Amino acid sequence: MPELLQAIKKEMALRKDFVDTPQTLYIGGGTPSLYPALDLGDLIHAAQTVWKCDFKEITIEINPEDFTPDYGRILVDCGTNRLSLGIQSFFDEHLQFMHRRHSAAQGIRAVKAAREVGFSNISVDLIFGFPGLSPAQWKQNIERALALCPEHLSAYQLSIESGTPFDKAVNRGLMQPVDEQIAADQYALLQELLPKAGLKQYEVSNFSQAGFRSQHNSAYWQGIPYLGLGPSAHSYHGKMRYANVANVKSYIKKVSLGSVAAKGERITPRKKYNEFIMTRLRTVEGFSRQELELQKFESAYLRHFDRVAERLMALGALHEEEGRITIPPPKWFVSDGIIVDLLV
Numbered sequence: 001m002p003e004l005l006q007a008i009k010k011e012m013a014l015r016k017d018f019v020d021t022p023q024t025l026y027i028g029g030g031t032p033s034l035y036p037a038l039d040l041g042d043l044i045h046a047a048q049t050v051w052k053c054d055f056k057e058i059t060i061e062i063n064p065e066d067f068t069p070d071y072g073r074i075l076v077d078c079g080t081n082r083l084s085l086g087i088q089s090f091f092d093e094h095l096q097f098m099h100r101r102h103s104a105a106q107g108i109r110a111v112k113a114a115r116e117v118g119f120s121n122i123s124v125d126l127i128f129g130f131p132g133l134s135p136a137q138w139k140q141n142i143e144r145a146l147a148l149c150p151e152h153l154s155a156y157q158l159s160i161e162s163g164t165p166f167d168k169a170v171n172r173g174l175m176q177p178v179d180e181q182i183a184a185d186q187y188a189l190l191q192e193l194l195p196k197a198g199l200k201q202y203e204v205s206n207f208s209q210a211g212f213r214s215q216h217n218s219a220y221w222q223g224i225p226y227l228g229l230g231p232s233a234h235s236y237h238g239k240m241r242y243a244n245v246a247n248v249k250s251y252i253k254k255v256s257l258g259s260v261a262a263k264g265e266r267i268t269p270r271k272k273y274n275e276f277i278m279t280r281l282r283t284v285e286g287f288s289r290q291e292l293e294l295q296k297f298e299s300a301y302l303r304h305f306d307r308v309a310e311r312l313m314a315l316g317a318l319h320e321e322e323g324r325i326t327i328p329p330p331k332w333f334v335s336d337g338i339i340v341d342l343l344v
Contacts, residue, residue: 026217027059037070045078069113072119089104121212128183160177229244245262277342281342286324289325
């Protein structure tokens with residue numbers, strides 16, 4: 001772990017010119033709370049030194065079982081101003097099914113402890129659409145999350161990825177994936193209850209109080225360049241995308257020798273069009289005709305878009321008002337299928 005931390009700091013120096021002065025810092029995509037809080041603070045300080053800036057938003061993903069008031073105080077002192085807690089469920093049997101290390105009680109305690117030490121921007125994660133989650137339990141999960149008054153809430157349907165234990169269980173007949181209609185009903189309940197509590201949906205999986213959208217993730221959906229540091233991290237800069245090596249030891253070795261541990265991939269005009277459609281239509285704002293024209297996509301792509309969009313609008317799957325194109329919120333659960341139709 002110390003070697004990895006040093007390698008990430010060295011990668012910062014190696015790639016400091018990849019982006020202009022960054023506005024946000026996000027420490028996550030794994031389990032950063034396995035590190036002592038002072039180590040995470042050291043990482044934040046290193047980033048501030050390299051880019052000579054104070055980040056507007058500094059988020060750290062924390063596992064509930066790792067969070068204590070002392071841990072939180074150090075994070076606050078180091079400049080962290082946003083916390084993302086992977087609560088997932090308030091039922092212990094669900095957490096055991098997901099192989100999570102924390103209990104429901106630890107999830108509640110973590111949010112309350114974060115408030116005590118001064119966090120005023122807390123995001124909680126919930127998961128739906130998994131076997132064993134009843135309608136009543138899902139409603140209780142939403143209500144228990146809302147009782148904690150989070151500024152932000154992310155909700156994801158359980159996805160069964162190839163090669164995972166869940167995938168193996170399905171292939172052996174030990175587990176059945178949840179019926180799509182059941183998952184759709186759970187998503188609809190989310191869309192019904194959260195706005196009533198002041199959490200408005202601004203992206204397919206994300207809800208927030210006014211002024212508390214994730215600035216970091218919003219940059220992804222707007223196509224703003226970003227730099228990812230560490231094993232498996234991805235970066236984007238206009239016409240290129242980069243992926244760091246996944247193996248931790250290989251990453252450390254390469255960076256320690258002064259090399260960038262990333263491979264680049266050119267973003268073709270076709271990929272650029274597809275990514276624009278894919279990311280923008282995940283958001284409540286969608287995109288305007290003017291924004292589409294400014295991308296200077298090939299005319300064949302634009303003709304394809306107009307032809308398919310006209311059909312989708314007739315079906316109520318796409319909406320255009322004052323030149324702004326969006327997927328209506330009631331259709332967000334099936335947004336992937338709508339977006340796929342528009343791709344080339």
